[in-house]
Amino acid sequence: MNQGRFLTRSARYWPQRPAILFHDRVITYRELDERSSRLANALIALGAQKGDRVLVQSFNRPELIEFECAMYKAGLVKVALNARLSPEEMVESANSSQAKIMLVGPEHVASVVQQAGRLTDIRTLVALENGPQGFLDYEALLAAASPVSPDVEMEASDLAVLHFTSGSTGKVKASMQTVGNRLASLRKVVMGRLRAKPGDVLALAGPVTHASGMFIQPFLFQGGTILLHDRFDAEVFMATVQQHRVTACFLVPTMINMILAHPRLKEFDLSSLRDVTYGSAPIAPSRIKEAWKAFGPVLSQGYGAGETTGGLVILTAEDHRIAIEEGREELLLSCGRAFGESRVRLVDDAGQEVPLGEVGEIVIQGPDVFAGYWREPEITADTLKNGWLHTGDLARMDELGYLSIVDRKKEMIISGGFNVYPSEVELALYRHPAVYEVCVVGVPDATWGEAIKAVVVKREGHEVAADELVDHCRQFLADFKKPRSVDFVSELPKNANGKLSRKELKERYWDGQARRVA
Known part of the structure; x- marks a missing residue:
């Protein structure tokens, strides 16, 4: 198996359709397939072998999507760091990953140069744009490499991604997501969270190194177009929704708040939106109602984490409609119901399932549950018990299966x-x-x-x-x-x-x- 084959197939089906829109750039499916194959081959030529980690740090740009596709094709492990990490967090994450190759966006070159002496394993630095001496040039590497996918054969248990936390909760750690995890994530998005077809446009303004990026491969799998923003600006975002007739987007509550507070909100035509998915933080029911009026009956939200390879609980647009239009406001305090292939239970400290309506810890079992924490066997053993992921999140479940998060156990x-x-x-x-x-x-x-x-x-x-x-x-x-x-x-x-x-x-x-x- 190799998830990179899906992009190659999409490029055969829709070669001239836009895969990525970024500012004034248009990258077709054929170009994305060829460029990601060239990158995969270039990394292999630099000495990267199946299972090796390759690091990237950059604000949103098309090269991040090319990078992810290349990692799948080459059988390499993607280590994508949040662009807003401090230099200290960047160094800690890079050294933990033991990556030997690092791709660097233009805004991060100076910081990487300054910290280069502390990067214990990095041997090769690649600048995505205008790199200084000591950096290889991204476009030159692609130009010299073959456009044919290396198509490395992978097993479901092989490591695909190291998903690092931001370090806000203390020690930096990385969730190990396998090839099987990533395929399970693709299945659940396509089956239940974000269906698409050629001509549909997905707007992403959050960092695609994290939650926003989980929708990229499923959308490319279905022939849709990714409208990528380098950062979020409410007015620019609404203008591009109108210009490109965006059909879907993923927003965090802060973005929704900024859109709703924008004085020119009503001047933009947002009627093309069919799916506005939000998540990653709590949001007030009153704000959800405002968003329902602004965007239309298209809201859904999800619950998940790096340990579950994305969302696995969803409060659908129909759930929102029932809550808002039929007076069931308590549903807006829920994150929804489990979907896809995983099992979700609530248990007490002894591991026994709690009665409906009582608070218990969310535990999860299924193909999207991660393989553990990178180089952290003790934390892994405390988190994965008898085949179940113990999330540390406390919740209640009602008789219809709606899950309401109460809090983090440690908070x-x-x-x-x-x-x-x-x-x-x-x-x-x-x-x-x-x-x-x-x-x-x-x-x-x-x-x-x-x-x-x-x-x-x-x-x-x-x-x-x-x-x-x-x-x-x-x-x-x-x-x-x-x-x-x-x-x-x-x-x-x-x-x-x-x-x-x-x-x-x-x-x-x-x-x-x-x-x-x-």
């Missing part, structure tokens, strides 16, 4: 002996119209051990007092769960993926404390 606040899940408090606060963004953390308290603090970004044009927000929570939460204090800030800290960094925020309140609560 639970213990206040006065009571367990409080931050996301549960955040969802209550998001129901207030003045709340734009919120993060809830436990802070030091001499009486309660930890006290619940809400850190809030107010929505533009809205005013609200701290005590008003606390009172607002009373109608949704037990008394011990409501915030004891509220701080207002202009923005919340984000990690390299654009997600709220609860760890960084919490650190501000615990800095200097002799006793720590993790």
